[in-house]
Amino acid sequence: MPVANGELIRAINQFNILNTIRIHGAISRIEIAEITGQSRASVTNITAKLIQENLIIEKEAVGTSARGRRRILLILNSDAxxxxxxxxxxxxxxxxxxxxxxxxxxxxxxxxxxxxxxxxxxxxxxxxxxxxxxxxxxxxxxxxxxxxxxxxxxxxxxxxxxxxxxxxxxxxxxxxxxxxxxxxxxxxxxxxxxxxxxxHQWFGEGKGIDNFIVVTIEDGVGMGIVSNGQIYRGSRGIAAEFGHVVVDPDGRPCRCGKKGCIEAYVSNFSILKAATAAIKEGEWKFTTDHGLKMDDVWSAAEKGETALVNIFKKAGNILGEGLSGLIQILNPDKIIISGEGVRAGDYLFGPMQETIQAHSNKELYDTTQIVIQKWLDTxxxxxxxxxxxxxxxxxxxxxxxxxx
Ligand SMILES: [Zn+2]
Incomplete structure (x- = not known):
């Protein structure tokens, strides 16, 4: 096994210090030494270099230390x-x-x-x-x-x-x-x-968590899996294609060419298709001169329109079935659901939660936190x-x- 040279060790120590500051936001040199296990002298030397390179900056903490001294914290220089x-x-x-x-x-x-x-x-x-x-x-x-x-x-x-x-x-x-x-x-x-x-892993809900799943609901249904702190990619780098897992081989056609994929029931695109079909079949009385949009569907569901509530219920059940399978296999700490589709709210996520609870073993269900993330356009x-x-x-x- 090759012995790491001094330069590499310094680089690793520097990375650990930088990463500790990123995770903690504002932190003193003494705390960094405690967390990273590096000597105070080493932390002082490396942080001096990082300050010189403009990667981190000093900030005075509010209040003084127990000994009445000024407390200087280190923060990342966002503009570096x-x-x-x-x-x-x-x-x-x-x-x-x-x-x-x-x-x-x-x-x-x-x-x-x-x-x-x-x-x-x-x-x-x-x-x-x-x-x-x-x-x-x-x-x-x-x-x-x-x-x-x-x-x-x-x-x-x-x-x-x-x-x-x-x-x-x-x-x-x-x-x-x-x-x-x-x-x-x-x-x-x-x-x-x-x-x-x-x-999410670096700046959001997944910060400091080693095992979590992100589901995105938009025109497609996407997924990212973090396992042991790393994005799980599989053999060709294209893993976590949750949206194209087949739940009904004779079901609705999917954009990928198969039939009955999760995406063919849960995505905005497929909800819109199902809602259009409901209008055609007279299950939902709705007229528009601008073509049916997801905003129309979400607002009508919010008012309790039965045909749409049923469409979201089916989507929620299918989503819940898929997620309970992943909870059983991966035992994640958190499932974060985001994307424009979260606008569907309880009509989608109520049935999803019920199905997850019914299909997962209690020990696994109880330790999985489900977060529905408010979505921003950016x-x-x-x-x-x-x-x-x-x-x-x-x-x-x-x-x-x-x-x-
Ligand atoms: Zn598909």
Whole structure:
């Protein structure tokens, strides 16, 4: 076994200190020494270097210590680096510029159809939107440390290859390389649900938790799984395709080509289809001159429209069935549900909770916390930005050179 050299040990110590400050927010040098097990002298030396490099800054704590002395805490310098997150959906592109702690400096949502467009056309759009957002954040392009792009489908983040996406017909989509070349900034592409999972792990509900699951409900149903502190990717990097687990082989057709997938019942897209069918069959009396929208469906369900309550109930039961299977297998601490689809509220999540409880063993059910996350429009783009941020923070043991 090779012996770690002094430089690597210093890099690991530095990573541990930086990570401790990130997790705790504001912390003293003495506390850092206690948590990391490093000597006070080592913490003093390394933090001095980090302050010199402008990665962390000193902040005076309110009040004094027991001995009446000023307490100096260390915090991350959020403005030490900036990144861009882009989320591509079928009918819009969202973009956010964030600082080192995923704080949003500027954001934009462009309602534009991306599906069935050429990759060159899409790259043009992404380039223009990124340049606009960076200018909006009053930054220069050379201050941007990386670009993260989230897209739905089967994406291998290591190679940037997209094997399948509902957005485009053909696979092997080379978006990562095109955008990277155009802007000359390191670019990462990841499944959109994994980007949200990363955002939760680093800055949200999953902070400090080693085992959790994120479910996103939008036009598709996505999932990210964190197991032992790592995103679970499987053999080809495309694991956690929860939305395309078949629950009824003779069921509704799914966008992936199979029948009876979870997504074909739970996604906004399929709820809208079921609601349209209910109108046609006279189960729901509704007229509109703008075409049925999810907002119409959510509001009518809130008023107790029976046909819609039943559609959401079926979706909730199917979602609950799928999740109880995962609870049994993975025993997660938390399941975080997010995405625009959380607007359905209790009509969807009531039946889901009941099914999960009925289908899971008590010992497993009792230890799994289910969090329905309030959704913000900027969440997707912030998630994509987290894809770059985790690279910036990464441990030197991961052999990826931190860009900061
Ligand atoms: Zn499917």
């Amino acid at each position: 680096a900036y990144v861009v997150g882009v989320k591509v959906s079928a009918f819009r592109i969202s973009c956010a510029v964030t600082d080192l702690q995923a704080g949003i400096k500027s954001s934009i949502i462009v309602p534009v159809r991306t599906s069935e467009r050429s990759e060159k056309y899409l790259a043009d759009l992404i380039e223009d939107i990124i340049r606009h957002s960076v200018e909006d954040a009053r930054l220069r392009m050379d201050r941007i440390s990386g670009i993260g792009i989230g897209i739905p489908g089967f994406v291998d983040t290591r190679s940037g290859i997209c094997y399948w996406t509902p957005l485009f017909k053909k696979g092997n989509y080379g978006l990562k390389d095109i955008v990277q070349k155009r802007l000359n900034i390191k670019t990462y592409v990841e499944n959109d649900s994994n980007t949200i999972t990363l955002a 969440d997707w783009a912030r998630g994509a930005a987290s894809l770059v941020l985790q690279e910036l923070y990464k441990s030197p043991l991961n052999k990826i050179k931190p860009a900061i």
